[in-house]
Amino acid sequence: MRLEKQQITAGFIKQKTIEKGAALCGIAPIERFINAPHGFHPTDILPQCRSVIVFASPFPISTLSCNTNSPYTFVRNKMVEKTDQISFLLAVELEQEGILAVPIPCAEPYDYWDESRNHGRGILSLKHSAHLAGLGNLxxxxxxVNRTYGNMIWLGAVLVSAELEGDSIDMETLCPSGCTLCLDKCPQHALDGKTIDQKLCRxxxxxxxxxxxxxxxxxxxRKICPANRVIKQNL
Ligand code: SF4
Ligand code: SF4
Structure with a gap:
C-alpha cells in the first residue's frame, strides 16, 4: 500500500531500514548540517533534501583477533556490499512511496581527491551525518563511536525530500577521560585527536x-579502542 507523503514518518522509515538488515537507524533534519563544508552539504547532492537517514550495521569484531589481514579485509568488503544494498533498496522503496530518496555510496568513489596529500573525501561525511542523526560521537x-557497538559499525545513508523528526544528538564524548591510546599506538603518528593524516595512514x-x-x-x-569493550564483554 502506497502511503500519502504526509504519512511517511521517521518511525516508518526506521522500520523499513531495520527490516533490510541494519541494526541502528537515526535521522538528521537538514538544518543540522549548517557546518558542512562547501560542496559536501546534503543539498549539494540533492537540492530538495530535507532529512538524512543514517543507519549502521555491526562489523564482526572477531576479525580483529586474527594474525592475518585477509579476514578483516574480507569483512570490510562485505560490509560495503551490505550497506550499499540496504541504502539502495531503501531508496527504491521510499521513491515508490512518493518521495525523493538518494542512496549515498558508503565507500568509494571519492568525488574529491587531493593528490599531494593522498586525501580523499566522499560526497557526504557519513561519520558526521551519523553524529547529527544521534548514532554516536566521533x-x-x-x-x-556508538554507545552499544563502539567503533565496530559500518555506516550508510539515504537523503530524502521528506521532513522527518530528528533523533537527539549525543553530545557527550565517548572517549574515557584522558585516553590517548589510539594517538599513542598509531605507528604512523597520523592522528592528532581531531583529524587524520590520510597520507601517513594509507x-x-x-x-x-x-x-x-x-x-x-x-x-x-580501531582495535585498541576501549569503546569496544561492551561488545567484547559479550564474546
Ligand atoms: S582509543 Fe581512547 S582516545 Fe582513541 S578513540 Fe578510543 S577511547 Fe577515544
Ligand atoms: S589505521 Fe591509520 S590511523 Fe589507524 S593506527 Fe593504523 S596507521 Fe594509524
Missing part, C-alpha cells in the same frame, strides 16, 4: 599482497 581516532593501512591483491593492513586505532 572519537579521537576520528571513527564514530602508507601503513593499505598493502599489496605478494599474489597481487590488496589488504587492509592496519587497524590498530
Amino acid at each position: 572519537g579521537k581516532n576520528t571513527l564514530l 602508507e601503513k593501512s593499505i598493502s599489496c599482497t605478494p599474489g597481487g591483491g590488496w589488504v587492509l593492513s592496519c587497524n590498530i586505532c
Whole structure:
C-alpha cells in the first residue's frame, strides 16, 4: 500500500531500514548540517533534501583477533556490499512511496581527491551525518563511536525530500577521560585527536599482497579502542 507523503514518518522509515538488515537507524533534519563544508552539504547532492537517514550495521569484531589481514579485509568488503544494498533498496522503496530518496555510496568513489596529500573525501561525511542523526560521537581516532557497538559499525545513508523528526544528538564524548591510546599506538603518528593524516595512514593501512591483491593492513586505532569493550564483554 502506497502511503500519502504526509504519512511517511521517521518511525516508518526506521522500520523499513531495520527490516533490510541494519541494526541502528537515526535521522538528521537538514538544518543540522549548517557546518558542512562547501560542496559536501546534503543539498549539494540533492537540492530538495530535507532529512538524512543514517543507519549502521555491526562489523564482526572477531576479525580483529586474527594474525592475518585477509579476514578483516574480507569483512570490510562485505560490509560495503551490505550497506550499499540496504541504502539502495531503501531508496527504491521510499521513491515508490512518493518521495525523493538518494542512496549515498558508503565507500568509494571519492568525488574529491587531493593528490599531494593522498586525501580523499566522499560526497557526504557519513561519520558526521551519523553524529547529527544521534548514532554516536566521533572519537579521537576520528571513527564514530556508538554507545552499544563502539567503533565496530559500518555506516550508510539515504537523503530524502521528506521532513522527518530528528533523533537527539549525543553530545557527550565517548572517549574515557584522558585516553590517548589510539594517538599513542598509531605507528604512523597520523592522528592528532581531531583529524587524520590520510597520507601517513594509507602508507601503513593499505598493502599489496605478494599474489597481487590488496589488504587492509592496519587497524590498530580501531582495535585498541576501549569503546569496544561492551561488545567484547559479550564474546
Ligand atoms: S582509543 Fe581512547 S582516545 Fe582513541 S578513540 Fe578510543 S577511547 Fe577515544
Ligand atoms: S589505521 Fe593504523 S596507521 Fe591509520 S590511523 Fe589507524 S593506527 Fe594509524
